[in-house]
Amino acid sequence: MHIGILRERKQDERRVALRPSQAQELIAQGHTVWVESGAGQAAQYPDRAYQEAGALIAEKAKVLEQCKLLLKVKCPIPEEYSDFRADHVLFTYLHLDENIPPAQINALVQQGFLGIAYEWIEREGDYPLLEPMSKLTGHLFYQRSVELLAQHKGILAGSYGPALPGAKLLIIGLGRIGTEVLRCALMNRLNVIVVARNEQQVADKTQLVLQQMFGGNGLSIKPPFVVPFDDNNPEACKQQLNELIPDIDIVINCAVRRPNLPKEKLAYLVDKTMIQQMQPYSVVCDATACDRDLIETCVSSEILTHYDLIEEVVHYSPDHIPSYVPKTSTDMLTAVTFDYIKLIANLGPEAAIRAHADLRSGVSCYKGQITHPYTAQKKGYDCADILDLLD
Known part of the structure; x- marks a missing residue:
């Protein structure tokens, strides 16, 4: 199969979808790898490294012309939409x-291309x-x-001695991103407040993080204060946050709105009036890239x-x-995508999708139709069955 690695064009997107050593492995298996010139430069993988691995370096038009798997x-x-043909397979975050x-x-x-989304596998x-990207998102x-x-x-956020009390950090949600924020905060001894549905889960994750970081020597670190979130009474959580937020230095939202929490039930967990109560130059971040979802004033940016500065509060929410x-x-x-790339290349996309349910779950569009149920539901599309479209 001819496989193409395209250079990213989204502003400030500097990653690349395949490393030279992986290109070399694909070539050894009989595939041809094309790399758009400059695709890996910002990630410290220059064209020369791909050439030494046996890949072909070309401009975008040539890569698109020659390759089936992109x-x-x-x-x-939008400027890239016309690049894709109905016979292309696009494997990326969609x-x-x-x-x-x-x-x-x-x-x-x-x-009309076959689009397989990393995020839904x-x-x-x-x-x-x-x-891996969720964990890294939390760290960053x-x-x-x-x-x-x-x-x-x-303010120096960490509490590194008796004269340094540590900043107050509010973490909303304790999934993968939130857990990694918690890990960093506990390591640096911040005063942590966590919004979560399950208080025992917070206690268990805190204990696990402390054991992983410090063994038996970190258990004296102050555990997070938990603000419980009840889907049936979300206003109670908001009221408690309203009382706490004037003293909070950093807010990091790591949760997305679930279908059982429509705007009619809770417009925002943190609204503009609450932001106005924060001290000047406090920091608010939304790690989810969901604009004005749980925090009224947070809008994502493509610029890293x-x-x-909104209501004298610093807002930072890059979407990548x-x-x-x-x-x-x-x-x-690429450590986690490569097995799927080999699967598609070695079996062919249709056979790989039929044979592997995990890969099939990532198919988001084909032949001009949305094929992922959640995407279809959220955006108001009919959802086609990918197996029907393959027949």
Whole structure:
């Protein structure tokens, strides 16, 4: 199979979808690998490294012409939509269920290609291609938030001695991203508040993190204060946060709105009036890239260093923060995508999809139709069965 690695065109996206050593392995298996010139440069994988691995370096038009399987990291932006043909297979993060307007989704999907989304590949109830980037997202939002706090509010976040009390950090949600934020915060002895549905889960995760980091020597670290969230009474959580938020230095939202929490039930967990109560130059981040979802004032940005000053509060919400460390994130991501790339290349896309339910779960569009149930439901599309479209 001819496999193409495309250079990312989204602003500040600096990752690449395949490493040279992986290209070499595919070539050894009889495949031809094409790399768009400059695709790996920002991730410290120059064209020369791919050439030494046996790959062919070409401009985008040649890669698109020659290749069936196309590899990217992020969803195509509008200027790329016309690049794709009905016989292409695109393997990347698609995120069609996120902030992309329906008109743009239509324009992309109508190209007819087979789109397989990293984020929806599911194995035994887990999402293995999301996990490493989610963990890295947690690390980086913690790192950037404490940098911004020091830069704008003049506060050192960590408690590294008796004269350093530590900043107050609010974490909303304790999934993978939130757990990694918690890990960083406990390691640096911040005063942590966690919004979570299950108080015992917070206690268990805290204990696990402390054991992993410190063995038996970190158990004296102050555990998080838990603000319980009840789906049946979300206002109670909001009221408690309203009382706490004037003293909070950093807010990092790591949770997305679930279908059982419509706007009619809870417009925002943190609204603009609460932001107004925060001290000037405190920091608010949304790690989910869901605009104005649980925090009224948070809107994502494509620019990794961009922040807004809203009500004198620093807002920082880049939608692809792993690209802040492109070498690290490329290595982590390609370590988990490569087995699926080999599967598609060696079996062919249709046979691989039929034979492997985990790969099949990632198929988001084909022949101009949406094929992923959640995406279809969230965006208001009919959902086609991918197996029917393959017949």
